[in-house]
């Protein structure tokens with residue numbers, strides 16, 4: 031055995047199966063739709079579960095925007111639905127806090143992390159690297175089902191007597207550690223922690239699979255630098271998740287201990303309700319913030335990186351031009367992924383952080399603007415002089431870039447600790463992260479859904495509804511979040527229930543009403559998308575050719591409705607990168623086409 | 633699948649694993665990397681809380697007992713034994729993997745059994761140590777009264793001594809930092825849970841080996857993967873040992 035090495039071929043057990051028993055492959059309803067191990071089905075499961083969560087989370091924001099826009103409004107039907115949570119038709123403060131907390135948790139973790147990555151990593155990685163399935167389809171299935179269990183637990187916390195967690199999506203102790211501190215810190219908080227711990231397991235299982243599939247299962251010829259940017263983006267996403275979620279997990283374990291076992295990790299010198307002195311000593315709530323934001327900041331990039339990939343891909347295809355600066359795109363994603371681990375304390379400038387340490391974090395934070403700007407520049411240059419096809423997917427990609435620029439700029443404000451002392455915990459922060467993360471990521475996700483829907487279901491989504499969806503969403507997003515910057519400058523704090531008591535915020539009463547109105551409108555138009563989605567699954571215009579967008583990547587070489595294993599015959603070999611659009615007078619050259627003798631190099 | 637690998641062979645061109653490892657092993661490595669961050673976070677948390685305290689008990693004083701040795705002062709003797717046992721179990725694990733390479737089923741079974749035994753012994757030692765800490769009480773001055781308390785996640789008897797105050801021939805102290813026990817039990821418990829999972833996996837491997845599963849598969853790679861995990865848990869212990877007992 032001395033100089034003999036066993037070369038591990040990128041073959042999954044699936045493939046072996048495919049060859050031997052392609053003909054007697056029996057699938058029941060359960061194995062096909064429920065406990066499916068097919069990456070395409072798991073992707074759809076993630077997508078639809080994510081959509082359900084998005085509707086619930088969005089509805090929550092509608093409810094608390096009602097309170098913020100119309101603080102004096104009484105809606106008796108609210109009491110009919112929510113009982114004592116909406117006494118006399120008014121949302122109670124406890125309910126308000128719970129709604130805000132759940133809205134954040136659901137959208138950040140369950141929709142924009144699991145829903146987004148779960149969908150596109152599962153759908154695109156095996157397709158685009160040329161594999162029959164994920165490295166381990168079984169773990170992949172487990173990943174989805176852990177997500178479901180986490181979902182069920184979080185959902186159940188909505189129905190317990192004392193309500194769900196209510197201390198904000200970051201669940202800072204001591205509030206979250208002490209059941210006596212508030213309604214939302216009782217059993218709801220435990221369910222929240224358990225749900226998120228399971229969520230971490232789900233994302234870990236997913237991430238292990240994504241990375242090993244990308245590294246090990248690429249088809250012949252698919253070198254790393256021939257991979258589409260979607261795959262690169264998903265690779266960085268998975269690495270970020272793999273290294274940051276465990277730290278959050280540790281933080282949660284310590285929090286659970288503090289809640290139930292009387293430890294003092296985060297607690298010290300606490301008097302509760304003005305009378306009861308707690309024995310806890312020596313702990314530090316700031317410790318939790320460090321553990322949380324060590325995940326929390328990478329987490330925001332876990333959310334946005336996949337959409338970087340989706341948008342790059344959709345944009346290049348629909349501009350009929352190679353993506354500008356392919357290597358620079360990869361390098362900047364690498365830089366972003368690296369820096370994402372080194373900036374967490376910019377969320378903690380007001381914790382009494384040593385100002386010198388603060389300035390280090392200011393520097394590192396502002397450095398992130400460089401790779402971000404490179405990416406924006408490359409997208410704009412890709413659009414420049416392109417022969418643009420304004421499909422809904424393309425519109426959402428362009429909308430994404432617009433949003434990402436607007437939100438990135440305000441990040442630079444916040445990254446300066448001196449400014450942040452004023453802006454921290456105001457509506458300015460809300461505006462910043464909803465634009466740069468919330469809306470941008472949704473736009474990127476929509477771009478992906480409209481673009482890959484034909485591959486998912488063999489039908490198109492309706493374009494007209496898509497255009498309405500896009501324009502109303504774009505306008506509403508700016509109407510909702512732009513004015514919040516001014517409120518933030520004026521010092522209006524986030525998370526408050528009612529601002530009527532402050533003279534300085536009276537000027538915003540009408541503005542808040544406008545924001546709430548736009549928020550409700552934008553929620554309704556998302557329902558239009560949901561309708562379009564489900565309607566098109568059954569009734570959409572049928573896809574008639576394998577490669578309707580004229581794209582180069584491998585998923586468009588599979589049959590219109592690919593079966594288990596993706597390619598009926600051999601997996602195609604790859605000969606070039608994914609971005610040969612408008613080359614040597616040809617509209618596009620698929621990756622599977624060998625490089626011609628006198629072809630120009632890109 | 634065995635092939636000679638020529639010089640200058642291109643590993644990254646697709647169609648094969650660039651590290652020449654199976655996806656399963658790659659996943660195990662990635663998982664261990666992830667778990668490193670879990671433990672890293674816990675140990676760093678411990679460090680930050682510890683340095684923020686004005687006083688921290690001396691481990692040589694806290695961990696000085698040995699089963700059946702009465703009150704003899706044997707600093708760190710027992711934990712050294714535990715550590716030795718765990719490291720030996722890593723050695724036997726290596727031997728099991730080695731036998732697996734040779735596809736020698738009986739050899740794998742034998743060394744797996746030794747590894748399992750080592751794991752159980754380590755857990756047993758940990759149980760003894762925990763019990764000793766929790767039940768072994770020391771006189772502490774609390775609110776002007778001397779009370780006998782043990783070391784738990786929310787109590788600590790190893791504070792600074794109260795000069796001149798004795799109780800039943802023992803020096804009386806003030807309460808020590810609560811975080812001492814919180815972190816000790818929390819982190820060694822979390823590590824112990826890892827050891828426990830490893831033992832369970834090894835037991836599963838033992839039965840799979842006996843059932844001939846790996847002979848049918850043609851390789852014992854599964855044993856290797858579990859082996860990686862086992863060595864990792866061992867390595868983590870070295871850090872735990874360093875942070876709680878030596879420093």
Ligand code: HEM
Pocket residue numbers: 330331333334376377395396398399402437438439440441442444445446450453454455459462463466467
């Ligand atoms: C130029 C790049 C960026 C910079 C310099 C930046 C800087 C900051 C800073 C300093 C804060 C803390 C504000 C405070 O709480 O006082 C913050 C909050 C936040 N940022 Fe950014 N950011 C940038 C881009 C992004 C991106 C791309 C995302 C997401 C995709 C994002 C998501 C968030 C979120 C979610 C929060 C608020 C979390 C919370 O307190 O609830 N940021 N940003």
Ligand SMILES: [Cu+2]
Pocket residue numbers: 326327330373374376377
């Ligand atoms: Cu951040």
